[in-house]
Amino acid sequence: MGFFRSIKFQIWLRFEMVVAAILAFIYIFLILLFPMFYEWMKVEEIGRALVTIQSSWYDDDIKDVIEITSLSNKMHIEIYFPQTGGTYVLPNMGGGLSIQNIPKSGYQQEVQDSPSGIIYRRFRDERENNSILMVCSYLGNSRERPDGYIFICTYLQPLGSTLTIFHRQFAFVTVITVILTTLISLVFAYRTSEPIIRMSKAAKTLPQGKFDGSTGSDSFEELKQLSETLEQAAKEIARSDDLRRELTANISHDLRTPLTMIKAYAEMIRDLSGDDPVKRERHLKIIIDETDRLSSLVNDILDLSKLQAGVAEMNIEKFNFADRLNGVVSRFDILRENDGVNIELNAGASILIEADPVKLEQVVYNLINNAVTYTGDDNTVIIRLYRTTDRTVRFEVTDHGDGIAPEALPYIWDRYYKVSDRSKTHKRAKMGSGIGLSIVKSILEAHDFRYGVSSEVGKGSTFWFEAPDPLAPPEEPAAKAGRTHKQR
Numbered sequence: 001m002g003f004f005r006s007i008k009f010q011i012w013l014r015f016e017m018v019v020a021a022i023l024a025f026i027y028i029f030l031i032l033l034f035p036m037f038y039e040w041m042k043v044e045e046i047g048r049a050l051v052t053i054q055s056s057w058y059d060d061d062i063k064d065v066i067e068i069t070s071l072s073n074k075m076h077i078e079i080y081f082p083q084t085g086g087t088y089v090l091p092n093m094g095g096g097l098s099i100q101n102i103p104k105s106g107y108q109q110e111v112q113d114s115p116s117g118i119i120y121r122r123f124r125d126e127r128e129n130n131s132i133l134m135v136c137s138y139l140g141n142s143r144e145r146p147d148g149y150i151f152i153c154t155y156l157q158p159l160g161s162t163l164t165i166f167h168r169q170f171a172f173v174t175v176i177t178v179i180l181t182t183l184i185s186l187v188f189a190y191r192t193s194e195p196i197i198r199m200s201k202a203a204k205t206l207p208q209g210k211f212d213g214s215t216g217s218d219s220f221e222e223l224k225q226l227s228e229t230l231e232q233a234a235k236e237i238a239r240s241d242d243l244r245r246e247l248t249a250n251i252s253h254d255l256r257t258p259l260t261m262i263k264a265y266a267e268m269i270r271d272l273s274g275d276d277p278v279k280r281e282r283h284l285k286i287i288i289d290e291t292d293r294l295s296s297l298v299n300d301i302l303d304l305s306k307l308q309a310g311v312a313e314m315n316i317e318k319f320n321f322a323d324r325l326n327g328v329v330s331r332f333d334i335l336r337e338n339d340g341v342n343i344e345l346n347a348g349a350s351i352l353i354e355a356d357p358v359k360l361e362q363v364v365y366n367l368i369n370n371a372v373t374y375t376g377d378d379n380t381v382i383i384r385l386y387r388t389t390d391r392t393v394r395f396e397v398t399d400h401g402d403g404i405a406p407e408a409l410p411y412i413w414d415r416y417y418k419v420s421d422r423s424k425t426h427k428r429a430k431m432g433s434g435i436g437l438s439i440v441k442s443i444l445e446a447h448d449f450r451y452g453v454s455s456e457v458g459k460g461s462t463f464w465f466e467a468p469d470p471l472a473p474p475e476e477p478a479a480k481a482g483r484t485h486k487q488r
């Protein structure tokens with residue numbers, strides 16, 4: 001069954017179907033309808049012959065006219081003179097066709113009675129298996145007293161041999177056409193399907209992240225593009241495979257570290273510090289901190305998968321973003337006190353925004369958390385929240401850390417992506433899983449907010465997003481159309 005559905009067979013089949021349709025068309029017109037066309041032609045010819053002879057009746061060369069008309073049209077012509085009862089018969093040019101046995105006098109009355117003075121009669125010639133058309137009319141100026149009567153006869157069907165030649169020729173053309181088109185269509189089917197088959201074979205290695213983009217380079221433009229796309233996809237698969245492997249390693253590591261610590265300190269409390277309140281307090285605090293790290297990591301992973309599966313519902317409301325921002329920043333108080341992180345917050349007292357407050361809080365938290373993690377020697381993070389003149393509310397977090405290399409910039413928003421420069425030691429050991437920014441991206445895209453980052457290696461980064469300002473007056477339609485959406 002597979003063969004009949006293969007592209008090669010299907011191309012061949014369609015090709016043959018087109019040829020069959022063309023042959024059928026030719027057969028119908030040339031062979032089946034030919035006798036009909038022939039008959040039309042003959043009826044026309046006989047009419048014309050009659051007119052020619054009638055109009056030349058008094059000419060000197062009337063004999064020649066009759067002869068030429070008879071010869072060139074293969075017609076049998078007889079002229080009957082009622083006064084004398086004589087008949088003028090031309091040498092039989094109608095191919096054995098004869099009306100000599102037809103009683104001529106019988107038609108005189110009919111010609112007199114017919115409105116046009118012309119009558120047509122049809123006979124069957126069994127011997128020739130053909131139909132004869134006879135036209136009869138009068139000659140001379142007066143219909144009542146004509147000089148004579150003219151009878152012209154012609155076969156209505158092509159002679160048998162003509163048709164036989166036609167049939168034979170058609171059969172010959174059919175056989176040649178079928179052989180030729182079969183060969184051509186086989187070559188054509190092979191040449192068309194071959195690159196597709198080649199590409200399909202090559203694509204079997206796609207799941208392993210491999211595909212040779214040159215597979216379709218010598219083929220049709222569309223296949224060339226497809227081949228390039230597949231190569232791109234293979235690279236993406238390979239990359240995401242690598243990222244996943246790295247993430248598994250990272251997460252296992254990130255999970256194991258706090259777990260080891262928790263176990264070690266729990267054992268310490270059991271064996272050593274259980275009775276010493278001060279030490280016990282300190283060890284318990286470490287256990288609690290490590291547990292927090294664990295749950296925050298697990299939450300991150302859960303949040304992202306929920307967001308990306310579209311499970312997380314959005315609860316859009318209008319609220320004071322500045323208030324919420326203060327709340328988020330205060331969550332970093334411990335770091336401010338313990339590590340001397342300097343968080344500068346520049347926000348108006350009341351900045352309204354329309355969004356899901358919980359999700360937006362998460363965005364802000366992740367961005368600030370990254371800035372704090374990757375901050376520079378000045379240990380400073382600058383946060384700005386303001387209404388722009390461009391009808392938006394803009395949020396920015398700036399740090400003066402290492403910044404991000406331009407080639408890494410497009411990828412930092414991807415899930416599991418971490419800039420893999422292990423030589424760098426950050427201010428704070430971060431349980432980076434590479435999903436913080438992809439959560440940010442998912443949430444901001446769900447809101448349809450513009451977002452982005454500008455970063456310079458060695459100088460620091462500014463992450464930002466912009467939301468429509470609910471307090472801005474309604475916009476002119478023309479200005480709205482010109483605005484671009486989402487920019488990174």
Ligand code: ADP
Binds near residue numbers: 371
């Ligand atoms: P992670 O948990 O590793 O921080 P993110 O998704 O939050 O994951 O960030 C992805 C990567 O982007 C990080 O590994 C880091 O290299 C880079 N990055 C994010 N924020 C900053 C920043 N403020 N400064 C420098 N690099 C950053």
